[in-house]
Amino acid sequence: MANKRRVLVVEDERTIAESVAARLRAEGFEVDLACDGPGGVAAAERTRPDLVVLDIMLPGFDGLEVCRRVQAARPVPVLMLTARDDETDLLVGLGVGADDYMTKPFSPRELVARVHALLRRVERAAQADAGAAAIVVGDLEVDPVERRVRRGGVEAHLTPIEFDLLAHLAARPRAVQPRERLLAEIWGWGDAAGTRTVDSHVKSLRRKLGADLIRTVHGVGYALEAPR
Template sequence: MSQPETTVLVVEDEEAFVEALTVGLKREGFRVQVARDGAEALALFDVVAPDLVLLDVMLPKVSGIDVCREIRTKSKVPIIMVTAKAAEIDTVVGLEVGADDYVTKPYRLRELVARMRAVLRRTPLSEPAVLSGESMTVGDVTIDPEGHEVVVRGEPVSLPLKEFELLCLLIENAGRVLPRETLIDRVWGLDYVGDTKTLDVHVKRLRSKVEVDPSHPTRIVTIRGLGYKYEVPRA
């Protein structure tokens, strides 16, 4: 059971979902604050200082994507995006701007609560070991874990936190096949219960930034049935 001091900011404009979530989450031991549009969410965020944000994508005034982007400029609080669409673009954009996980409507309260508890448990460990150490260079990609800097073919590239953590892990183990389960455990935590497609979305985003031709990747390669490997260029 979650502790009473755990505060969730629910950002949702559909009243039926608001009522059901408020009742269900309070029953699970969460303190619930509700914002019914994006502007109210940003105003409440500073006042409430929530432990987790449950954020709908489609909102009046300010979109959920823009709310997430704004929150990420000042906080690493866990954010779970909620979308009524199963389209990959919603997932990609949400994760790109810093969401920790996503769920698609309609969802079961039990699944939602499990994901909420998972991101809350791993929040204190959100800075993994791969984010410390000296700069690493493999081929034309250099990554500085301590400075959170990436240079690709001489040009600096900005990466969201999870993409950065994933690239660190891949480059740190360049030439080795990393199973999907290992990547998920190391980047998202041992208790991650979300969709495993989250890993594939992040890999796709990374390829768009480090590959010469993302449609034919030669750096971050898929090892069918196992996972991914960061190829070491031949001398």
């Protein structure tokens, strides 16, 4: 799967950037490096990567602005790196188009696993969306072909992974989906180490579509309510 896949790493800490690049190249990826915000945007335009590994704290302008500009030009999976485990930063990152995040320090081996999982998710979503019927639950409309979401006739702009998570829940209204199952089916992860990722994406969906849309089942997971 990694053959001929191109990853752009935008990271100003040279040691981290080189370590990540070496591990990705060992897995068969083509890797480009950028060390600041403007360079990251320019590299994304020039190389058209299949995935971007993006640090939040960068010279020039930060990773959030890089993500915003890159996604506006061409949607691409983004794995964000942050030195702070701050929920506000993470939610902002998800809101501008990041698909996943990792907190420093991290294992390069785990990062590569996340990259593989994100790319598998993109391929799987593209195959599933082709010819799929629209989902209507109450005043919520989810169109898998055009990848559009409307609530009460008003369109909401979701990131790719937010859309996939919502579509998964909307296809099973009122059915409780454990976090571990969501991680496996949406993110492609085989363990429960990233349950906070699910929680953060659910919070972002609630902010965009309404707090009443997704019900928390404490200690288990989430269920989509049938909105009126």
